[in-house]
Amino acid sequence: MGDRVDIQTSETTHLTDAERIDWLRLIRSDNVGPRTFRSLIRHFGSARTALQRLPDLARRGGADRPGRICSEEDARAELAASKRLGVTLLAPGEAGYPPRLATLDDAPPLLGVRGALDTLMRPIIAVVGSRNASGAGLKFAGTLSRDLGEAGFVIASGLARGIDQAAHRASIESGTVAVLAGGHDRIYPPEHQDLLAELIASGGAAISEMPLGHAPRARDFPRRNRLISGVALGVVVVEAAHRSGSLITARIAAEQGREVFAVPGSPLDPRAAGTNDLIKQGATLTTEAADVINAVEPIMERPIELREPDDQPLASEPEATDRARIVALLGPTPILLDDLIRMAGTTPAIVRTVLLELELAGRLERHGGGLVSLI
Template sequence: MDAADNQTTRLTDAQRLDWLRLIRSDNVGPRTFRSLINHFGSARAALERLPDLARRGGAARPGRIVSEHEAHLELTASKRLGVSLVAPGEIGYPPRLALIDDAPPLLGIRGAADALMRPMIAIVGSRNASGAGLKFAGQLARELGNAGFVIASGLARGIDQAAHRASLGSGTLAALAGGHDKVYPPEHDELLAAILDQGGAAISEMPLGHVPRARDFPRRNRLISGVALGVAVIEAAYRSGSLITARIAAEQGREVFAVPGSPLDPRAAGTNDLIKQGAQLITEAADIVNAVAPIQERPIELPSREPDEPAAIDEPGWDDRARVTALLGPSQIGLDDLVRLANVSPAVARTVLLELELAGRLERHGGGLVSLI
């Protein structure tokens, strides 16, 4: 049982507006959003502190903060298109996605919300897939759908679209790299319409009008793996984006499955290598069903949205700020190491990192690592 029965929490209208303003403001990503909420107790309090934090981080001028009017316009336009902006814990927000470190604070969902609450398996693979690969993707998606799983994928050409089409009747989820009104590739408009018409859903963390860029696809890939119990990779070359999804899935603690292929086919080089690295070799849907059965029984406990009380804020002094900043560079480093080497409290280190990020000087990576831009 993949329970999300207790997920009935809901943001107030005022909170939703503040959350949207905060996540759409300059230099605020999902991890920074969470840090700001934990520091200041609410999005509204964080919005008030953004200019001061950015100034302390070395910004020449404050980053752009989205106004209430702009946020109202986005909410209105989203409703017009049938897109709901939901927070972790609300109906429609995939419960497993809410558990990842960089879960979107607000997720734009369109279609059947109940499909998003069911257990999912992601299927990804080559855009330039072979006939055999396309056939197997369809077969795997149909069999997993018959076993009760929603199929998640990225609406791309090749394996993705084959998996979506084969699971239209049982439920499929499309994770988009752009806004809901900027489907990529454009020729899959009709496929997305079919998904929505037949009880499936689409998700995106991007605002309406956002045209996907190259760097948006890895961000999208973390959503594909994040919603799922596991990710099945069918045909992936050595430099395939599907391998990025597999890596992210492993970092998120998801099961990674790979379909073996001929060593003579470069489209199978990546999947064969995944198997060498420890991915589970699969040849049928039963392999996946058996592997994820124990995981489905574990209850899902979501983190709270806005804390009742803000975390204690330990304002860094000039010396503390200088010591933490001096330890940062282009190489990635973790918070524990910064605390130890700079001889400061975790609260001080986190505050300095927030200041630098809001000044556009810091980049966050998986596993809690950071580096200077």
């Protein structure tokens, strides 16, 4: 089925070598995340100009000293090291950058891709679940992934122990994508390096937004999970206890507008508690591949349109009184951006600019659903 689907996008991108260096420098600089990156590019017109303005913006946000700005030398070294490892750094819209991931507001400006680029352009279903999986859960994950692969879908997962590795192993021949929490040279868990090598050699791929040498930390896994759901038409959760990482992936998938599927389990098994709750909350009950295929077929018939750049303007330089009022409204409890704009009694452009300054100063945290808070 997947081979017959023509994924279309409304626009394509191709960075020059100089632009790729500048983009890499900007996204690797302190306190610059994907959303901040796009705001800077949109406002200043280029990464090079944005790099020149970073110290001033951070100072206006209250930084004691300027954050580290990635040097051209470091960026060139990372590109060279990536090339030696077979990793290509791609921008949204370039061939090999997963089209559905490119539609997200927080899509990585540069994604490290290793393996078969065409695999990432095919329809993808994510399969995730418990690391401490039951034998039945492992068997079902393998069967489902194999059946979906035979129907033309690529299987994405996080290369973790348990359900993830079962999904990868069952779909090696049909195509599978490993989404990494660390750099391409810092595979976790280490014992899955052979599995990663096998899936890449068989026509699969691995992706990461992290720089080489980055060893994954606990906070990197939720960030990785948004990529697992972001590349996919939908996410199947096979087993998940309460408060598990797989439920985070399911929540993010719903926020991204992806289909969420859950495999029911015994009420007596804590590994099924999370998936049973997902079904109660409206996830599609899944007992076979047809449940997934029937739900995503209508989505596959619609062409993919890349996200338009954020056209919300920034202000040139907010007044001190506006900045003080906005900062006073912020605190450790997350607040909706729309509520903040309304309470501040000023323009959206001024509020967005102050938030950008605070973020570059390392004082602001962005949460899902348009929420922000002071650190």
